Amino acid sequence: MGRVANLLLADLTTLARRRWVLAAGAVGAALTLFFGLGDSGADYQRNVAAVLALGGLAVALGLGAPALVRDLESGVFGLFGGAGATASDIGWARLASRAIALVAVLVLWSIAAQVGSLVSGDGLDGDLALHSALTIEVLLLVLLAAAGAATLVGVAAGAIFGLVVFITAQAVVNLKAAADQGLIGNGASGLDLAYWLLPRAVVSPMLADLQAADEGGPVAPQVEINGNIVEVPAAELDTVLWTLAWCGLFLGLAIFGLRRREL
């Protein structure tokens, strides 16, 4: 097994024993199970989506922002570097382990929701499963953005940057939808440019339907402009791929940020 794999396993072991990660996994699973057992239809989907998005956002920032910040590590990176690991080894391992941990937590929450739904007789929810997968993609973007920025500007600012990316991605999609419907001008194509350059939220068909029916809750509140409702469409493949490309960009930023300083 190579150095990256060994470091990855060690960090995963560390995360699996970290109390806040365990607590987040348990509390989120309990909530989604509760919603699965007690709610049905739009209520069920809305509440589970809220846990996935808001709880997942907190976990993504908590895992991502401190992942590669040398000053937080009390010499751990130097210990690993003194044993032959390079900054890239440490960076890849840390980011991979944090991504795996985030996916594990969100999959756990999603499975708990499905189990609740199944036990309560509503059956499995394919739309929710797809929504969970797309939410994971957006939260991976946030994790990598926070990790990358934190290597340059510190943990707190990195976390704020991750949050800004999350909000910006959603705003870009909403504004583009409003412009496409003629509810706002596109600012002499400035909005189009922003849409094609910035990371975008990956809106699932389930969330688009909830929002259109004004059932989206805090995760997808219906947007009105001059009394007209903005209908945000579900993301298509190009948006899924574009967001993945941004994940790659933030991954590169994180590795670069770690390598520019001594271990």
Added chain:
Amino acid sequence: MRDVDLLVEAGESMLVIGGEASGKTSLLRGILGLAPHSGDALVLGSAPGGATADGRIGFSPQGRPFPGELRVEELVRLIQRLRGIQRPGAVTETLHLCGLADHGARRLAQLDLEHARRASLACAAVGEPQLLLLDDPWESPETLAVLDAARDRGAGAILATAVPGGFPRFVDATLELSDGAPA
């Protein structure tokens, strides 16, 4: 660091002493290749960093530079693997040598300072490296045993400390640093 000129032959040991911020840790990091340097330097026949990448240097950092959730045995095994050492039993032997035979299953965050320093020592000692770099080692029977074992197999050792204590009696040479240069 500037104007440093030192030679440690196989089987020899050197004590680097100096006060706070005198450059002791920077010197060790330079030897490891973790800090940039200029001038000529050979570490085990390679430029700084080469022997580190090959896993031929055992490094014991100062303080408690550990992921606290890992167990002692897991950390030492991780360092062994990062250095590319495959020998079975190396971790167990090292824990025994460093006085941690009964602490292998303990989480690093639970160790008192004395055992944390032993864990750091074990990170350096595992796998019988050709060069030991000990930053702020405790003068303890375990440290001396690790130095003896290194000398017996022909490995070099460099110890850096602000408090030399009895170490000068156990090393072949001493270098005193002050403000980043030999005093």
